[in-house]
Amino acid sequence: MIPAQFDYVRPSSVDEAVTALSEGIDNGDEVKVLGGGQSLLPVLRLRLAAPTLVVDLGGIAELRGIREDGDHIVVGAMTTHHEVVRDGLLREHVGLLPDAAATVADPQIRHRGTLGGSVSHADPAGDLAAVCLALAAEFLLVGPDGRRTVAAEDFFVDLFTTALDETEVLAEVRFPRYTGWRHHYEKFNRTAQAWSMVGVAAALKVHGGAVAEARVALTNMGATPIRATAVERALVGRQASEDVVRAAAELATEGTSAPSDADAAADYREHLAKVLTGRAVLSLL
Known part of the structure; x- marks a missing residue:
């Protein structure tokens, strides 16, 4: 139950993370991105994956937090499930998301797991991807060629596969407001x-x-x-x-x-x- 050896990078900005991913790919590394780690770490310990480089997004402050942006509520990709559950802004305008996040695993997992990590992992049994699809969420992806926005219906491509390129980082998830809607x-x-x-x-x-x-x-x-x-x-x-x-x-x-x-x-x-x-x-x- 010990992972194979790998190099580890912990950038402090999204641009640094994109650079680390791009350089790793150019060097021939097999690269994995670490969010909250609740999906990746068990896979590494079981050696179902053996990357040569892990890029940890945990040090990037700009990827955390929940804010209003016009008609949308924006959730940073590194925002934890626990933060999603407790956030008043989400409960008022995007109540289905905290409803679902509250059912994820147990409190220990919810304190470490992240929204971005969950949807990027794209496990068909993961709870939050269906919420993003139901609510017509949009995903902001950042890569070497700049930023692009992908709709939820186009983001989830196949089993454990998303529209994320191997050199891109999921920065935030944007939800339209559903104020006054009933949700479960x-x-x-x-x-x-x-x-x-x-x-x-x-x-x-x-x-x-x-x-x-x-x-x-x-x-x-x-x-x-x-x-x-x-x-x-x-x-x-x-x-x-x-x-x-x-x-x-x-x-x-x-x-x-x-x-x-x-x-x-x-x-x-x-x-x-x-x-x-x-x-x-x-x-x-």
Whole structure:
């Protein structure tokens, strides 16, 4: 349980981090970026990865914090799950994010794990990627050629794969405001520390008892988080009754490709997706 030997760099700015990544790649190194370390360190200790260079973002102050920027709430990539859970600005305007972050693992993990590290790792069982997709988040990436913004629907490419280039750093995640929306994250796992078998991120805007807008995304129902657009269409414009919600929840598996593994078979995950979608939406009504 000891990692293979590697060189270690701890830059103090985003530009220094980009330079370290670029120089490492040019030198032929296999490079890994260290955020909170809650995903990377176990992989290193099991020697499932053996990088020759690790670039630690923990010393970059500009990557931390939560702020307002016009119509968006901006979360620095190195902001911890614990900080996300406790932040009043997020709870008021992007409440689904702290809802989901509060379910991540246990308090020790939440104090070390980061939003940027979680979404960059792109584990399909990770909870926060589905939230970013549901809420139409944008990711600010910084690399040798400057800055670019990638929408959540384009950021998650495949299993453990994102749009991040190997010389780029995820600097921040930008969320539109969802002030006044109802929100809930529902998940099913075997223990508090285990990854989600299935999770459902749901946010609704309700007017006069009818669903005006709906955003729903699924965790661990494919290689990437999946937007449950069929559920959304079945809810919008309808009176928010239990019958309507349960009928909409039956559509949750449309467009999904649930995996089978040691935790659950694909058909069981499909069952969970429908049940949890119903629970998540009904909890908002």
